[in-house]
Amino acid sequence: MSNLSAFDILGPIMIGPSSSHTAGAVRIGNLVREIVGTKIKKANIYFHGSFKETYQGHGTDKAIIGGLLGLTTANSKIRNSFALARQAGIEFSFFPIDLSDVHPNTLKLELFAQDEKKTVLIASSVGGGNIIVTELNGIKVKLKGEYYTLITLHHDQPGIIARISEVLQQYNLNIAEMEVLREHKGHLATAIINLDQPASEQVIELLTAIPDIETIKLVNPIA
């Protein structure tokens, strides 16, 4: 915390009332929008813990919808996000849920894109507007929206990571953090690669061309 800015103290400029329950929920929406990458048609949102108890009083519901629409934490339109979502043809519903042993400010999202593709995420707002996506389509992850992040779905084979880092090196992209996760040996696995610089479309094309990589997605950092 030794590099705390004056504007971390006098800031953020945000729509109230709560940095964790309002601004954090907007940022979860912003990051999830980046992760899904295409237009969202329908959103089922499940509130857990403190979110479940207080979401209306904190406007967490309006905040998450505003975030999914791409509004940032200081945008006054967040108050009217439900109407904006309806205008944009997005269906949304809220439900209570008990996710057991997770952070008290946690929510689960089921999102359906225009192409009917479903994305399921679990995310928490951990204080001061900071957030973390902890589960993406059943895989445990740690996405905070701080980096340019590559998310792969690949066949669990030797050499995949080497081939990915070869491409990244070729384009002078530095890996800040990396994690490889899998459900079962030899099946599908996911690599989360946090980059200091953005990866160009060309890089994504080269990575997609690697055999055994099913999909690869670039998630941009959020404000």
Place this chain on the structure above:
Amino acid sequence: MYNFKTVAELIELAEKNEVSLAQIVIRREMELAEQTEAQVRAKMISSLEVMRAAIKKGLQEDISSMSGLTGGDARRIEKARLAGKTVVGDLFSRALANTLAVSEVNAAMGKIVAAPTAGSCGILPGSLLTIADHNNCTQTEIVDALFVAAGFGVIIAQQASVSGAAGGCQAECGSASSMAAAAISYLLGGDNKAITSAAAIALKNILGLVCDPVAGLVEVPCIKRNAIGTSNALTSAELALAGVESLIPADEVIVAMKKVGDALPCELKETSLGGLATTPTGCKIKSQLRQNSLKTERNE
């Protein structure tokens, strides 16, 4: 290098460089952000504009929070002030109205500057800007004072905490009062000793205050505690500018605040499991709000 971890280091840097405390905080920010003085000042001006807009909105519009629990108190104070009904005097009443205005705008999903948090966002604008306008201070002088407030906030956040969940209300409204007391003392020409005494006195006054929001919302008692935070800031600045010194140095008060915060049970740190949140009325409000939310779900 203009980095500082303690109040003593901040003062030392200012004295060594023969510049104001504001200038040290500005130079630290320029280094951190790799920006010019004009750029970091412009950023603070944007924050100042948001603060002013929130005061205006809170005083002019009919405000109600999302839960319906709060709203309208800033205008009540303002109405009483304009009718000449005030206990302490016009200026103090104006500071309270401005403070409540910002906190009520926050509870109603309006735009505010977290200072240092959303729950304590009324204290700094409510106290500092009221005093600044009364003294016809320039925008540059106010921006300098805001940087002083931020400098003390950076120190408190690093040595202790500015989160209610970590340190109770003393960490939120206490830190905000301390930052505001320092900023007001700076603005009115206090020397470095007066500025640090003001910061220390404000934080000492509020040590141990618990965070116990009713129904978990940033409303009851948070909004009124912002008004108390403003009176704390004004009282502390008044004492310090008159030459009253804090016998316990500001840095030691900050560490004491951290230790008190650690010693507070978790029931009294934003969990709504104690204090006002668990009074019979607090519990009743919570269950009523819950029933309302279930009703809305069924209607949708």
